[in-house]
Amino acid sequence: MRELSVENLARVEGHGGITVTLDGKKVKSVTLDVHEGPRLIEQLVKGMRPEDDLNVIPRICAICTLSHRYAAIRGLEKALAIKPSEKTQLTRDLMMLGENVESNSLHTMLLALPDFLGYPSAIAMLNDYADDVKRALRLKKFGNRVMEITSGRIVHGENPVVGGFGKYPSKKALEEIKVKSRELIPDAIRVIELFGSLEYPAYSEAESLFMSVNAPKKEYGFAGDTILVSNGKETSAEDYKKLTNERVVTHSFAKRSLYQDKPFTVGANARMINMGKRLDGQAADFFKEHYSDKWLKNPLYNDLAQAIEELWSLEHMPEVCDRIGSLEDTPIEKPTRTTGSGTGAVEAPRGTLYHHYDIKDGLIDVADIITPTAQNLDDIEKHMKLTAERMLADDKKDEEVRLGLEMVARAYDPCISCATHMVTLKRI
Amino acid sequence: MMILKMKKEDLSTFLDAVKEWGELWGPTKKDGKVSFSKVDSLSQMDLKATRTIIPPKKFLYPPRFTMFDFDENGYVERTGDVPKRILFGIHPCDIHGVVIMDKLFLETYNDPYYRERREKTLLLGHSCIPDEKCMCIATDTDFIAEGFDLFFTDLKMSYLVWVGSTKGHDLIRMKPELFSRALDKSDILNYTAYRKWKNTQYKTMVDFTGMPDIFELGYSSQVWDKLGDKCLSCGQCSMVCPTCNCYNVVDDVELGSIEGTRDRFWDSCMFREYSLVAGGHNFREKRADRLRLWYTHKLQAYIGEFGKPACVGCGRCVATCPVDINVVTVADALKEQEVGK
Amino acid sequence: MKKMCVVLEDREIRDNPFTPDMFRIVRRYPLTNDVNFYQARPVDVEEALKFDYKPGQFVMMSLIGEGEAPFSLSSTPSRPGMLEFCIRNVGTLTSTLHGMKENETVGIRGPYGNGFPIDKMLGMDILIVAGGLGAAPLRSLLLYILDNRDQFGKLTYLHGARLPGEMLFREEFIQLKDREDLNCLLAVDKDDTGKWPYKVGVVTELFKDLGPVDGKNTFGVICGPPAMYRFVTPHLVKLGIPKHQILMTLERRMKCGVGKCGHCAIEYLYTCIDGPVFSYWDVLHMKEIIGRGVSDKTIA
Amino acid sequence: MTRQSPKVGVYGFTGCAGDQLMILNCEDQLVDLFGATEIRSFLMAKSDNHEGELDVAFVEGSISTDHQEKKLKDIRARSKVLIAIGGCACVGGPQAMMVGDGKWEERFKKVYGNAKITVAKPNEAKPIDAIVKVDIYIPGCPIDKSEFLNAVSKLVAGKHPYLYQFPVCNECRWKENPCILYAGKFCGGPLTKAGCGAICPTLGLPCVGCWGPTDDLNVTSEYQLLKEKGYDPDEVMKKLRKFGGAKLAELVKDIEKKGAKA
Ligand SMILES: Cc1cc2nc3c(=O)[nH]c(=O)nc-3n(C[C@H](O)[C@H](O)[C@H](O)COP(=O)(O)OP(=O)(O)OC[C@H]3O[C@@H](n4cnc5c(N)ncnc54)[C@H](O)[C@@H]3O)c2cc1C
Ligand code: SF4
Numbered sequence A: 001m002r003e004l005s006v007e008n009l010a011r012v013e014g015h016g017g018i019t020v021t022l023d024g025k026k027v028k029s030v031t032l033d034v035h036e037g038p039r040l041i042e043q044l045v046k047g048m049r050p051e052d053d054l055n056v057i058p059r060i061c062a063i064c065t066l067s068h069r070y071a072a073i074r075g076l077e078k079a080l081a082i083k084p085s086e087k088t089q090l091t092r093d094l095m096m097l098g099e100n101v102e103s104n105s106l107h108t109m110l111l112a113l114p115d116f117l118g119y120p121s122a123i124a125m126l127n128d129y130a131d132d133v134k135r136a137l138r139l140k141k142f143g144n145r146v147m148e149i150t151s152g153r154i155v156h157g158e159n160p161v162v163g164g165f166g167k168y169p170s171k172k173a174l175e176e177i178k179v180k181s182r183e184l185i186p187d188a189i190r191v192i193e194l195f196g197s198l199e200y201p202a203y204s205e206a207e208s209l210f211m212s213v214n215a216p217k218k219e220y221g222f223a224g225d226t227i228l229v230s231n232g233k234e235t236s237a238e239d240y241k242k243l244t245n246e247r248v249v250t251h252s253f254a255k256r257s258l259y260q261d262k263p264f265t266v267g268a269n270a271r272m273i274n275m276g277k278r279l280d281g282q283a284a285d286f287f288k289e290h291y292s293d294k295w296l297k298n299p300l301y302n303d304l305a306q307a308i309e310e311l312w313s314l315e316h317m318p319e320v321c322d323r324i325g326s327l328e329d330t331p332i333e334k335p336t337r338t339t340g341s342g343t344g345a346v347e348a349p350r351g352t353l354y355h356h357y358d359i360k361d362g363l364i365d366v367a368d369i370i371t372p373t374a375q376n377l378d379d380i381e382k383h384m385k386l387t388a389e390r391m392l393a394d395d396k397k398d399e400e401v402r403l404g405l406e407m408v409a410r411a412y413d414p415c416i417s418c419a420t421h422m423v424t425l426k427r428i
Numbered sequence B: 001m002m003i004l005k006m007k008k009e010d011l012s013t014f015l016d017a018v019k020e021w022g023e024l025w026g027p028t029k030k031d032g033k034v035s036f037s038k039v040d041s042l043s044q045m046d047l048k049a050t051r052t053i054i055p056p057k058k059f060l061y062p063p064r065f066t067m068f069d070f071d072e073n074g075y076v077e078r079t080g081d082v083p084k085r086i087l088f089g090i091h092p093c094d095i096h097g098v099v100i101m102d103k104l105f106l107e108t109y110n111d112p113y114y115r116e117r118r119e120k121t122l123l124l125g126h127s128c129i130p131d132e133k134c135m136c137i138a139t140d141t142d143f144i145a146e147g148f149d150l151f152f153t154d155l156k157m158s159y160l161v162w163v164g165s166t167k168g169h170d171l172i173r174m175k176p177e178l179f180s181r182a183l184d185k186s187d188i189l190n191y192t193a194y195r196k197w198k199n200t201q202y203k204t205m206v207d208f209t210g211m212p213d214i215f216e217l218g219y220s221s222q223v224w225d226k227l228g229d230k231c232l233s234c235g236q237c238s239m240v241c242p243t244c245n246c247y248n249v250v251d252d253v254e255l256g257s258i259e260g261t262r263d264r265f266w267d268s269c270m271f272r273e274y275s276l277v278a279g280g281h282n283f284r285e286k287r288a289d290r291l292r293l294w295y296t297h298k299l300q301a302y303i304g305e306f307g308k309p310a311c312v313g314c315g316r317c318v319a320t321c322p323v324d325i326n327v328v329t330v331a332d333a334l335k336e337q338e339v340g341k
Numbered sequence C: 001m002k003k004m005c006v007v008l009e010d011r012e013i014r015d016n017p018f019t020p021d022m023f024r025i026v027r028r029y030p031l032t033n034d035v036n037f038y039q040a041r042p043v044d045v046e047e048a049l050k051f052d053y054k055p056g057q058f059v060m061m062s063l064i065g066e067g068e069a070p071f072s073l074s075s076t077p078s079r080p081g082m083l084e085f086c087i088r089n090v091g092t093l094t095s096t097l098h099g100m101k102e103n104e105t106v107g108i109r110g111p112y113g114n115g116f117p118i119d120k121m122l123g124m125d126i127l128i129v130a131g132g133l134g135a136a137p138l139r140s141l142l143l144y145i146l147d148n149r150d151q152f153g154k155l156t157y158l159h160g161a162r163l164p165g166e167m168l169f170r171e172e173f174i175q176l177k178d179r180e181d182l183n184c185l186l187a188v189d190k191d192d193t194g195k196w197p198y199k200v201g202v203v204t205e206l207f208k209d210l211g212p213v214d215g216k217n218t219f220g221v222i223c224g225p226p227a228m229y230r231f232v233t234p235h236l237v238k239l240g241i242p243k244h245q246i247l248m249t250l251e252r253r254m255k256c257g258v259g260k261c262g263h264c265a266i267e268y269l270y271t272c273i274d275g276p277v278f279s280y281w282d283v284l285h286m287k288e289i290i291g292r293g294v295s296d297k298t299i300a
Numbered sequence D: 001m002t003r004q005s006p007k008v009g010v011y012g013f014t015g016c017a018g019d020q021l022m023i024l025n026c027e028d029q030l031v032d033l034f035g036a037t038e039i040r041s042f043l044m045a046k047s048d049n050h051e052g053e054l055d056v057a058f059v060e061g062s063i064s065t066d067h068q069e070k071k072l073k074d075i076r077a078r079s080k081v082l083i084a085i086g087g088c089a090c091v092g093g094p095q096a097m098m099v100g101d102g103k104w105e106e107r108f109k110k111v112y113g114n115a116k117i118t119v120a121k122p123n124e125a126k127p128i129d130a131i132v133k134v135d136i137y138i139p140g141c142p143i144d145k146s147e148f149l150n151a152v153s154k155l156v157a158g159k160h161p162y163l164y165q166f167p168v169c170n171e172c173r174w175k176e177n178p179c180i181l182y183a184g185k186f187c188g189g190p191l192t193k194a195g196c197g198a199i200c201p202t203l204g205l206p207c208v209g210c211w212g213p214t215d216d217l218n219v220t221s222e223y224q225l226l227k228e229k230g231y232d233p234d235e236v237m238k239k240l241r242k243f244g245g246a247k248l249a250e251l252v253k254d255i256e257k258k259g260a261k262a
């Protein structure tokens, strides 16, 4: 028996590793374990005021910081029966677009692309692909800038609060976003073209189910009150437990999810599968051009899905900015009750994120947070197992198998998808 | 001193005209934040605002700025990039504050950074209505006779305009038709009435006479320890006080080179590290010691040197300290040997 | 009341007192395991003889990227051309300085501070008490007096160190013991070598060996760690030296050296421009001056 | 005079990866950064990582398993300078907010039930200086780009990074914000290290304390003040503890004891 282990799958909300146990050419098991220490954040926020919870929970993950914040805000506002103003709503949309651009450009170009092109890092690509690396940095920087303008800073901005914003973006800042987002569209298109021209190895192909929020008004978007499943079902976000069924496994500090006893996928490709037809603008054209049945089986297409989504986010910014600019600032809405429950669901760049709260007399009684990576873990394991089996059957060398596995894990953009470095092979 | 008269409604025209000399700055109020900001015209100013959060020292000596650019060959001073500015609407206390800063920065050794900004900034004072925190009457800074370029006293129907410098006079000469030398008896009466009325407006009653002796007597008083227990060491008092001048200096280098800049930023004697010296010895380890230095500086030492306190009575420490430590409460506590609630 | 207002138009001083000039380190060797001796000369050699100062003054030394720190001049202006320092490695700037080699450059501006009141000290007896790094400014005074020996009365130099190996300028001072016109007494707290031929004990022990002192006609000068002031001053008072003739040089944190940054303030005085040399009389009515503990009780 | 570019490693332990992300967020300097240093190990940014002797190690995150403790000691052993980056490494982070209350195991059980987790032995979160010596602290949640770049630039030039300590209030005053605490509402400014630029008070929101406690804080006075202003002591304590980690836990112990008596 030998063990092919992919150590330090960093950033699966912390640190993880993949161990593939091989028996001859057969794969005995694939385990993705998270050995980052537990943080028990859900327990720590118990007894806190909602505003204090909002300071803590974004620190679960820096790269989805705004998604966490927004999911919590949605959950808390439902629990406290607060209805945010239109201006607040739109400004939140804008911040999510910013996070999407930042995260998707980081993941596609700087973390996933080096695999496809055979480099150890984006920096190592500088000599041969300087333009593309700089393009990615431009996009990422702009995404960060949008987050900074809307949330107060690049990472862990405190500006979005329950009931509104500390301060709304200034007219000048909105104008800056409008101009810059238009300027960057050619860059985003180049990213799509690049990923559209890549070969996606078929080793990992398998049927799966896809979940995402159902954005309101039949539009594409990153937040919603119901959840779409690719089998056609639609469920209220409040029933998230039925969808995710969290459980603890012994080899990991991250919890796991199954839907109807089967692994499922969340993320950009799930969003495309469920809501792709709602895209508009050039993003819609690219979607039509590139979308195929393969997306339903091969997780690697998540990279291309992210590229298309990023273009959509950029294309949408000017309109959102205009609408925000046309509305008067509104004060922060106050809670209308002190006891209640609510679940917020948003689409983090790497998939659906749930924050559920029970509030009692103004204090948090129960907090339940289900992250996209936790939902994907079983799915990742499933696709990796297949990849390993098929590659071994193809007589691939260990080095190639290792890279193949890394690419699959990374494609899920697991929180920060610098996943799966340092693969070592152990034989018994 | 030359005193001229101007119609109330001409002020706006005058300010529009003098903008040719430099940027126009004045007191503004936005989101509860009262500050001197760059404005286009009089209409954007709020002349009723009593005190800005930060005094005009920020113009002469910004919270943070670069002194030098350096590389291995030496240090090149960074001056010359300061815009010409006209500051309208400064109150007498703040002009007194500038006069004290002038002494500090321009005498003995001449600070070129302060000097450049001072020379490029014209101070156009404006009379004020004291609020419940003002105490300039106790520090003898309620009126001002020097240190400004022009000073506008609002007498309801008209302004009396004191011309304090040749530069001030040059501004007048940009619109001479707005000013008249023909002052009559009613102007004198109005002015006297205004002074009398202003004297009755103070609500904070505090007496700083004898402070140097009271400080001397109270050097070891337990009052300092009690105040020290309350003080948060937040340093706000130093930032807002028009006569606090302390600063720190740091060098920054650029990535991958040894070129860099030497920056200066506002510091406060209320911070622990401020007085720390080599070997870990701290001359003012206790907050009580630091507070005593601060208030000794304002109410004892300066009076000993110059006959009046280094406090100009602006009330900013009263309007800032979250735990109610300020010139009034400290002076009272020392006199009564009791820290008030 | 003094006139408050500074008239801007009057002044034509355009020099930037904060600009360091570049100096070259021409010699550098260790005095003890954490104190180095440095000799520095302006990069522009023409300038070398123009740098004039008084014993007891200090300079602000800049290292690129590390900032500035004050250091006493250890050399005497009576031997112009070269500035000398002895500097202890205690932190960021000083540790980088310790790693520098001869021929490298540093920025220096100054001299600053009042220095010793040489005019008043002329013709008087001088009793110097140095402890540890206090020798840095006091060596300047000592060498100055030796170079102008006929202008002063009796000269006594007391120097204490913790261990023989920690005594700054040990060889230099031991040689001075041979001079007729100087009474040089050295002490170490502890002799770990077993070969120390002079006094073993704290510096105040040396007062026993002093012989007669004409207090009224003497200037006592102290420099050393804060605690030393507390122990030594009573001895000087006992010798009958008037309080205004007991001098001490003080250290404070400094960021400008020219009375602007505020860090070295002691009540209304600035160590940098009103000091670093203060008389015991100043200290007596400025309680904070050598730190807590020097209250009326301990001084009386 | 050319210096050898320092060998650098960037490591992450328990936390949100925000500080490592902030390094990657230095978009304009990233290429120079990788040019001026020899980045030997940086899991989050590259695959070809080599462990070995380092000039500088940047360590993010708190330590909360035995496995991590071992790894950190190893990093320390082969690094000349070890720099803690971010609140988790410097003071323990939000996961250490309740350190010492004796209820950690209870909380662990509530999240993981009775499941036996074999991958590593979990512990209550600790700042890294509870395990190894730290040479330089760069606080923040997350760290500030310019503070980080200043420190790196100095290290590359062979100089000492320097952060002068003062509370957020100082920066807040520079921004001319009306004071929230003066108005009688909670603000963590006086207790918190500056470096963020007083972002939150500038947005009209209280400072949450994410830069961690200053070396010279008067937590008792602020606690008293807020109590006088009508805050529930429990709530104040929760707010104070959020980012204070082990250090604040130590400071508030007394208050909590006295509070219980009062
Ligand atoms: C008038 C005067 C003369 C001096 N003469 C000498 C001398 O001849 N030889 C000598 O070795 N030292 C002398 N010093 C002390 C010397 O200035 C400090 O040791 C030096 O500033 C430490 O700098 P650093 O960057 O290496 O230390 P840092 O890393 O900055 O700090 C180490 C310690 O020094 C403290 N410190 C920082 N700046 C100063 C400062 N300006 N003054 C005092 N402590 C400070 C810090 O608080 C800290 O505790 C003198 C100081 C003064 C005020
Ligand atoms: S006196 Fe008040 S304002 Fe000043 S440092 Fe202390 S608490 Fe802050």
Ligand code: SF4
Binding pocket: B240, B241, B242, B243, B298, B310, B311, B312, B313, B314, B315, B316, B317, B318, B326, B327
């Ligand atoms: S001490 Fe207070 S009242 Fe006096 S000038 Fe300073 S801030 Fe104003």
Ligand code: SF4
Binding pocket: B234, B236, D168, D169, D170, D172, D173, D177, D178, D179, D180, D181, D182, D187, D188, D189, D190, D198, D201, D206, D207
């Ligand atoms: S608002 Fe907060 S950070 Fe700002 S000065 Fe007040 S207490 Fe300090």
